[in-house]
Amino acid sequence: MKTAKVSIVKVADYNSEEIYTALKRNLSLLGGLENIIKPRSKVFVKINHLSPPSSPDDAIVTHPYFTKEVLRLLLELNLEITVGDDVQSKEKDGFLLSGYRKVCNDLGVRLINLKQRGFREVICNGQILKKVLISPLLHEADYILNLPKLKTHSLTVFTGAVKNLFGIIPYGLRLDYHRLYKQSDVFSQMLVDIFSCAPPHLTIMDAIVAMEGEGPSGGSPKRVGVILASQDSVAVDAVASKIVGFNPMNIFTTQNAHERGLGTGEIEKIEISGEDISDVEVRNFKHSAVAxxxxxxxxxxxxxxxxxxxxxxxxxxxxxxxxxxxxxxxxxxxxxxxxxxxxxxxxxxxxxxxxxxxxxxxxxxxxxxxxxxxxxxxxx
Known part of the structure; x- marks a missing residue:
């Protein structure tokens, strides 16, 4: 029995109209954006804006042109939108280099560095964490929209929808967790704990140009040419990792989240709509040395x-x-x-x-x- 649905749509590059058209198809295959997010609601959009700031051409951040078209669709529903991530930068505005400040200013959408609002302690009841500090913006929103970037990772092997929520906690705490949880499997359990505190209502993954090799910032851009969408973040990670040559259940975050009932990680239990995985697989995608x-x-x-x-x-x-x-x-x-x-x-x-x-x-x-x-x- 299928327990999750993921839509896959091909996109050649970051041409605005092509992305917009593809996103419309992605979401129509899921039943339509208006049936997932109610009009005139509050939406928090979590981008992947890894510190320090970088150019979108480096494939480190969710591409701002991709996010721009997602925001256009959200604005059509008269939503109150906040875009954010916790960004550590020596510059006064950490969103300038990536192009996010311009995109959000042009659309009249609020863009915030999460540290500006501070963080609130919440009970976690996770396998590793029993409480954690997260941005209050997530709990103030009616919906959480997750916009991860498909990348390899030198510690967790793969990074996508689940790990993108690591950015909702403070920068200093992220450093502490890197120090405390050095093993890949334990670190991944901690990531799933954080994910469980604020599971997204919708995930749309930027896999138009991904990162291969020693990600999440030291790898190389690699064209994959798809957008993935689902109400199940774990299923998005499972399908994305399969496309780039991983066994999804060998990715600790996917396996752990699946076993904890936070989403579907087994490919055979996921309904794929749009493109078939076999038609979009990237067979020469370089993985991190950490296996x-x-x-x-x-x-x-x-x-x-x-x-x-x-x-x-x-x-x-x-x-x-x-x-x-x-x-x-x-x-x-x-x-x-x-x-x-x-x-x-x-x-x-x-x-x-x-x-x-x-x-x-x-x-x-x-x-x-x-x-x-x-x-x-x-x-x-």
């Missing part, structure tokens, strides 16, 4: 800790690419990224392998190195 989700299922559990230790990646600065922007030094929760004169280096004795430095580097100046045994295990 813990796959390895764990091939070895006895008592060996998993040792194997995961070998799979741990250690960041190294590529000096001829380093721009001395200091983002890695500022973000490191343990002070392992250090400035020595005009050189940045990683103190391996302090590094906890949280990947924060790699995540914020916009210049691909941080390479992730794996131990020799880890490289062997990855090929198993």
């Amino acid at each position: 813990i989700g796959f390895i764990k299922r091939k070895i006895p559990s008592f060996l998993h800790g040792f194997i995961q230790g070998q799979l741990t990646l250690t960041p190294k600065i590529i000096l001829n690419k380093c721009a001395l922007c200091m983002e890695c030094v500022d973000i490191c929760p343990k002070g392992a990224a250090k400035l020595d004169g005009d050189l940045v280096w990683i103190d391996r004795s302090l590094c906890i392998h949280c990947m924060c430095c790699h995540e914020v580097c916009r210049f691909q100046a941080i390479k992730l190195r794996q131990r020799p045994l880890g490289r062997i295990f990855r090929e198993v």
Whole structure:
């Protein structure tokens, strides 16, 4: 029996009218936007605007042209709209470089850095978290609309709809959680805990140009050419990960959310409308070097800790690419990224392998190195 529905529509590029037409079809396949979100309601739109700010051409953020067309559709329903993410930026306005400030100003839509409103503690009752700080904007809205970007991830292997909700908590708390929950499976359980506090009513994924390789910021743009939509965020992640060559239930966030009844992660239980997965699969999509989700299922559990230790990646600065922007030094929760004169280096004795430095580097100046045994295990 099918328990979720995901629509897939092809889109060649970020041409506004083509996106608008595709979105209309995506939503009509789900029964129409007006049957999901009631007119004249309050809607919070959660974009993926990874810190520090970057150009949309880098495929790090949900593309502003994609979001613009979603907002056009929302405005047709006379909705009160707030677009936001928690953005850490040295610039006064962290939404300028990405183009989000212009898009929202042009449409007359409110755009807010979540830290401007502060955060409120809520009971979580999760597997890892029992309480957490989240933006009050989500609970003040009648509907939450999730607009993730399809990307690989050097810690969680894949990032999409579920992980996009990580941005509703404060920047400092995100650093703490990276420090506390270093293992991929435990970190993913924590992500699902946060997701469970504010599950979106509708998810529309920007998979027109995704990120492959060492995402979520150090990878390379890769054209996938689709938009996915569903009222089930977990199902969106399952279908998206399948399109780019993963077994969805090997993605810890998808598996954990499915097992907790927060959505459908098993492909055979998802009704696909629009395009068939087989017609849009990207067969040469590069995955992150971290393959813990796959390895764990091939070895006895008592060996998993040792194997995961070998799979741990250690960041190294590529000096001829380093721009001395200091983002890695500022973000490191343990002070392992250090400035020595005009050189940045990683103190391996302090590094906890949280990947924060790699995540914020916009210049691909941080390479992730794996131990020799880890490289062997990855090929198993």
